[in-house]
Amino acid sequence: MSNQSPSKQSYDVIIIGGAIMGASTAWFLSDNKDFDGSVLVVERDMTYENCSTTHTNSCMRQQFSTELNVRISQFAADFVKNIRSYMGGDDRVPELGIRSFGYMYFADNEGFADVLRESQKVQLAAGAATQLMTPDEIKTAYPFYNVDDIVLGSINLVDEGYWDGAAVNDWWRRQSRERGAEWIQNEIVAMTRNAAGNRVESVTLASGEVIACGQVVNASGPRAARTTQMAGIDVPVEPRKRYSWIFKAEQPLDQDLPLTIDPSGVHVRENGGGTYQCGGHSDYDPAVDFDDYAMDHSMWENHVWPILATRIPQFEAIKVQSEWGGHYAMNTFDHNAIMGPHTELSNFIFLNGFSGHGLQQSPAMGRGTAEWLTYGEYRALDLTPFNYERIPENRPIIEKAII
Numbered sequence: 001m002s003n004q005s006p007s008k009q010s011y012d013v014i015i016i017g018g019a020i021m022g023a024s025t026a027w028f029l030s031d032n033k034d035f036d037g038s039v040l041v042v043e044r045d046m047t048y049e050n051c052s053t054t055h056t057n058s059c060m061r062q063q064f065s066t067e068l069n070v071r072i073s074q075f076a077a078d079f080v081k082n083i084r085s086y087m088g089g090d091d092r093v094p095e096l097g098i099r100s101f102g103y104m105y106f107a108d109n110e111g112f113a114d115v116l117r118e119s120q121k122v123q124l125a126a127g128a129a130t131q132l133m134t135p136d137e138i139k140t141a142y143p144f145y146n147v148d149d150i151v152l153g154s155i156n157l158v159d160e161g162y163w164d165g166a167a168v169n170d171w172w173r174r175q176s177r178e179r180g181a182e183w184i185q186n187e188i189v190a191m192t193r194n195a196a197g198n199r200v201e202s203v204t205l206a207s208g209e210v211i212a213c214g215q216v217v218n219a220s221g222p223r224a225a226r227t228t229q230m231a232g233i234d235v236p237v238e239p240r241k242r243y244s245w246i247f248k249a250e251q252p253l254d255q256d257l258p259l260t261i262d263p264s265g266v267h268v269r270e271n272g273g274g275t276y277q278c279g280g281h282s283d284y285d286p287a288v289d290f291d292d293y294a295m296d297h298s299m300w301e302n303h304v305w306p307i308l309a310t311r312i313p314q315f316e317a318i319k320v321q322s323e324w325g326g327h328y329a330m331n332t333f334d335h336n337a338i339m340g341p342h343t344e345l346s347n348f349i350f351l352n353g354f355s356g357h358g359l360q361q362s363p364a365m366g367r368g369t370a371e372w373l374t375y376g377e378y379r380a381l382d383l384t385p386f387n388y389e390r391i392p393e394n395r396p397i398i399e400k401a402i403i
């Protein structure tokens with residue numbers, strides 16, 4: 001599909017990026033009775049072939065180490081389980097659920113076991129159902145694991161597992177469009193500031209049009225820094241390569257496989273029909289080119305499969321069905337969301353740096369961004385700790401549970 005032109009020369013809100021964060025923001029704006037502005041969503045590739053939303057393993061978890069991240073996931077679970085109701089009872093919207101096989105974190109040393117113990121306290125206090133398991137308890141409940149090196153496991157079987165992120169993305173896009181948001185395939189290639197230099201005045205599209213904006217939202221995923229540079233500002237977000245494999249087991253497990261996080265960082269989950277989805281990355285983890293999705297074919301054979309087959313010996317006999325390379329939008333400052341306005345460019349709103357846990361945060365972060373755009377403040381959930389200003393003020397939010 002070639003570039004499309006917008007119908008107007010000026011919009012109240014221009015959202016750069018139409019994947020899960022941009023779609024969520026557009027939809028929550030369309031759902032807010034106090035917002036009556038115009039919205040343009042500019043997406044560079046409406047096929048979403050290479051975007052992080054498409055490459056995700058589409059899971060959510062309650063097991064975070066900070067209360068705010070747990071609350072954000074709780075809203076995700078509530079939204080997904082009640083999507084039709086949230087979307088006005090529209091009976092075209094599918095009823096969705098969460099396949100709550102849980103995330104199984106393994107600690108192979110007392111240091112990380114302590115992290116799991118401390119995190120469980122935070123999660124329980126916030127209402128999550130995390131259970132700590134000894135190796136014997138793990139072996140009883142999940143006999144297929146090799147736990148010889150494991151000192152502790154942590155799992156939560158409520159609202160934690162697979163959900164259909166693609167369906168949510170599709171419906172946010174579709175319904176926001178029906179309610180008046182304009183979506184085009186095109187690319188922002190430049191931005192201009194006002195004379196005082198404290199606001200973005202307009203964006204320039206690849207097709208040449210210059211479009212005036214009231215507020216602009218950077219929802220451009222791993223390309224976040226490229227977008228901010230057009231406005232003459234920086235954000236510490238880089239594309240980092242993440243590899244995924246779908247494989248079929250010769251003898252599938254006879255129960256659901258939790259999303260299992262091996263101490264090596266390799267993770268694997270149930271995918272249905274005797275297939276499993278696995279993710280991993282190299283220890284050498286530099287920023288990569290925005291368009292580099294090349295697969296490292298040696299990683300499976302030399303690194304990932306041996307780890308898998310050690311942890312789950314039944315996975316010695318498996319066959320890879322598909323594989324791909326994708327990107328995390330990695331926040332190199334503190335691996336957490338970067339939101340809210342720039343400190344000097346007051347109408348430039350960040351929605352960046354989700355570092356691999358963005359899909360599950362998209363309902364709360366899109367809702368919060370729509371509130372910010374409408375009221376200049378967050379209402380349902382106070383997301384100010386994630387605001388951009390923490391970066392120049394050097395106040396990292398340490399989230400210990402990054403996969």
Ligand SMILES: NCCCC(=O)O
Pocket residue numbers: 057059060061356357402403
């Ligand atoms: N990106 C790995 C799986 C999603 C998560 O962080 O929960």
